[in-house]
Amino acid sequence: MTQHWQELLPIDRYVVTANGLLHDYDRKVLTFLYQPLIGAMTLSLYLTLWAELEENRLWSESHSHHSLMNFMDMNLQAIYNSRLKLEGIGLLKTYVKEDEDIRSFVYELQPPLTPEQFLLDGMLNIYLYRKIGKAQFARVKRFFSDQTMQDSDYKQVTKAFQDVFTSFHPSAFSYSDEMKQDIEMEQEYSYIGRQHPKNIKAEAPDFNFDLLFAGLHENLISGSAFTEPVREVISNLAFLYGIDPIQMKNIVISAIDEDNKINLEELRKSARDWYQFEHYDQLPSLIERTQPVIHQSSKQEPETQEDKLIRYFDTTSPLQFLKDISGGAEPAKAEMKIIEDVMFGQKLNPGVVNVLIDNVLRIADKKLPRGLVEVIAGEWVRNEIKTVKEAMELAKKNRRQYIERAKEKKTTKSGNYKKKPIRTEVLPDWFDKEDKNEAKEKSVAAKTAEEIEKDNREIEEMLKKLRS
Template sequence: MAQHWQEILPIDRYLVAANGLLHEYDRKVLTFLYQPLIGSTCFSLYMTLWAELEENRLWSESSTHHLLMNLLGMNLKDIYEARLKLEGIGLLKTFVKTDEDGRSFIYELYPPLNPEQFFLDGMLNIYLYRKIGKNHFARLKHFFTDQQKPKENEYQEVTVAFQDVFASARPGSLQYLQDVSEDIEAGENQQFIGRDETNPIQIDINTFDFELLAAGLNESLVPKKALTSKVKKVISNLAFLYHINPIEMKNFILGAVNPNDEIDIEELRKGARDWYQFVNYDQLPSLINRTQPAAFQVQLSEPKTQEEKLIRYYETTSPLTVFKERSGGIEPSNANLKVLEEVMIKYKLPPGVVNVLIDVVLIETKMQFSKNYVDAVASTWARLQVKTVKEAMELAKSNKNAQNERKKAGKKVNKKPTRTELIPEWFDESDTAAKDASPGNKTEDEAKKRAIVEKLKAFRK
């Protein structure tokens, strides 16, 4: 994925469109239900684009992104990253056209889910519950609900039908029998102003291995016809939400089959949720970026050196996968998963940076992944506002070089045990260089020493 300056420039023009009329009530839904998940930056971008639409119209005037930067008081990178989040959560679709006049965009705003759709979504409601807590969630639920109308059996309906009130008069002459279809339909390149129903978030069903799931299910217990299209969509969402593999999903499906050989969707959701809370100390999943955001990726070209390949690996792999691979394929413990989640949420480190942190901590703690050490490194990197993989690797190497300098200076240190785990070359390159150096090159040049000391001072600050 490219950097923001390759995807968008201040001089690029854009139009704002609406998939349908946006109502005032949508503003409350966006403010109280979506904003906790997407953040104030995304919320401001959506509201600003909305404001550019004329009242009761579906298109805005053409503008440049430079104007948008001035309106929001943001740089282009923040705007681009906010746009991606709005696209991911289903509030925005982006279209681009490039011609001799330059590049132009259409930002099509989509209305949010209505409160009933949101609270029964099965994904967004879980993320919101985890984000704001039980009490505030109950308060919002009360805010978006009202007392039901009285039961119908207590009242008798006396509403009249259309034909009871109106009659269709016959035309006085044949002049009215002409074709009126052209007068009824919208004109060419026009559309009626209206609004379509917003679809909930749906994870691509191709991301889940349904063949493996079917192979593990007994046909006599769960007929194939029970895996309807609707059920498959729910299974894909649950697998994404709770990190459930096909083998584990089989158990939840068996527990959700009703006497009619159908899969009860609510029972399936409840079983997956209860299992996740049981193994995660009554916690629910959080909404975080699974891999390094495009705005913070630095390895854009095809990697050639080993270091460039490692950067690409860190940027395109989730922390959970990196941790598992570094542990020899062993699944991380619940305590380790909780530490990883806290790092990404509490310290707001991008996933690629967390991947570097995983390697550094596992090496320094001899594969123990100590929470105290993780917190120490993560808090330091957060204060230094480390956002890219390259920055994290440079900091780790700088700290390693500083340790080597202290050893050379004669400070008392414990004898370093022989390491048997796999050490990334980028992290230990100082030791390798020292081994390969000839006796005449062991004395470093004074300028280089001063540079290392300056790096160490900056790191300590």
């Protein structure tokens, strides 16, 4: 697993540049449109880097990341995680150069999308609507819009360029090599200006266009209809709504117009209608994301049964995990709200949330009590749990400490005193599986080969049930 300190150190240097001028209006766009999705801490990093740029210039001075930590009162891991969010949402490009023991970064700030681009994006607008709700979304739309001129009594009388200006005959002046050299910009320089921001491309990594084409008859729609913009929208929709090629086929068919082309607006509407029909009129949110790659516990093919379970938690969203353990049934809205609040409020990674769900369901007899979820989540946040493996190890450690404390209390009690019952919790399959009688005599950490084999069988059965 790649830790943040392998990618970034306090002594590493950085400079800030910008892909074109950033305007004061961009602050409003960042605050009202981007902040609900990336959080105040991530927005603060963007604004801090922006402030380091000199007015109307494109390069800052060189600084260490230690100075950035002091300015923002944030640890390096928080800065690194915020940087990744800025990169993911298209607000930052990062470049690195390594010379022996010196590592330096260039942080290139990207201008945010225009309000029109963002609110018509087809993906970001869905996430924003799901995050802030109908009323606030309507407020944001009003803030970034105004009435257009519709009075038909007015007619345009604007003069064209050629009506106002005239040009010299080419013979009136000479275009010398010296003049050409003076006009052209030096190779190592570029003009300061505003670059047009590009929409985010979120391609579904496993979307199979060949399978989609195989399900579409050539007489129904030609391959030429799948232009680059159409492919991009299909990839975004597949990522956003979790649509596979078979399901996408019917959505594409419903968006074919009379010219045998794919209407992008109809395509987006059909995909949204399909998702809301499948998910009881809900819209997707960030709870459906899986464990970030940088925090996945294993990058190699799993070998043991426990490795396979870790891989499952790493590559499965909390929503899908709740479905799997419920036999494919949709989770209750109250449960979804609890898990979403933990992910957004406590900032736990999706894979860690999967372990948390599994743990609580077994402890609380297949229920998700909000209080218990929040208590365990708070403990894991304080312990800075970022990976599935760390979550599982902390849960095991707490279990061992609980058993040891219970044993100590039992041995110090006199037989004349009334003994209080010790609560025994139902534990996840990946916890220690030692027999209760044997646990009284042996250390919890000590397992025989037979017990390890039993663990592996139980984990394998759990995986088969989940995958089915």
